[in-house]
Amino acid sequence: MPSKMNSLLALAALLAVLPAIYSQIIACKTEDNKLRVDCTYDVPTVSPINYEFSFSKMGRETVIITNMTLQSDPKNKFAASVKHMPPNTYRMEMTNFQVNESTTFTCKARNTNNLNILVEKGKLPTCSAYSLLLHSSPWLLFALLSLQLLQCGGAASI
Numbered sequence: 001m002p003s004k005m006n007s008l009l010a011l012a013a014l015l016a017v018l019p020a021i022y023s024q025i026i027a028c029k030t031e032d033n034k035l036r037v038d039c040t041y042d043v044p045t046v047s048p049i050n051y052e053f054s055f056s057k058m059g060r061e062t063v064i065i066t067n068m069t070l071q072s073d074p075k076n077k078f079a080a081s082v083k084h085m086p087p088n089t090y091r092m093e094m095t096n097f098q099v100n101e102s103t104t105f106t107c108k109a110r111n112t113n114n115l116n117i118l119v120e121k122g123k124l125p126t127c128s129a130y131s132l133l134l135h136s137s138p139w140l141l142f143a144l145l146s147l148q149l150l151q152c153g154g155a156a157s158i
Contacts, residue, residue: 025115027105028127035097036127039107039115040089050110051082053092055103064094068108099124 026038037053052066065080080094090107099119107115 023113023115025105025107025117027117027119028125030093030127033095035094035099035124037092037105037107037117038085038089039092039109041109041112041115043088043112049084049090051090052106052108053080053082054106054108056106057101057103061106065092068110 023042024040026036026040028036030036039051039053050068052068053064054061054066055064056062064078065082067082078094079096080092083091083093085091090109092107100121102118102120104116104118
């Protein structure tokens with residue numbers, strides 16, 4: 001019985017830490033039809049941080065919003081804003097953007113890896129808790145499968 005308890009404690013510790021040890025990016029459409037891109041970094045960031053949000057279509061990158069440079073491209077007039085969500089997430093929201101072809105969204109932040117997500121035409125998920133959980137949490141599937149294996153292991157030892 002103690003080994004089963006130790007296994008459960010180890011699994012609980014892993015599940016508590018796993019979401020925080022990797023970076024992730026999520027793209028979705030809000031209820032009011034804004035494009036939302038959330039970038040969560042594997043280390044806590046201190047606000048303000050230098051960031052850049054961009055998209056690429058057919059190999060051409062276009063900056064949506066940045067605070068890394070003082071100059072902005074005058075032909076890019078996106079209505080976008082970025083909000084820091086402590087400890088380590090940056091959320092960009094943009095109005096009037098349609099994903100009418102496959103588009104790669106990128107987050108860049110100082111001293112971190114770039115995060116990318118490909119959104120195929122017509123497949124931008126709606127920003128809901130359920131939808132985001134399915135699209136952004138591969139560790140959840142791991143957790144469910146691990147619990148099932150633990151149950152099978154416990155039943156076999158009885």
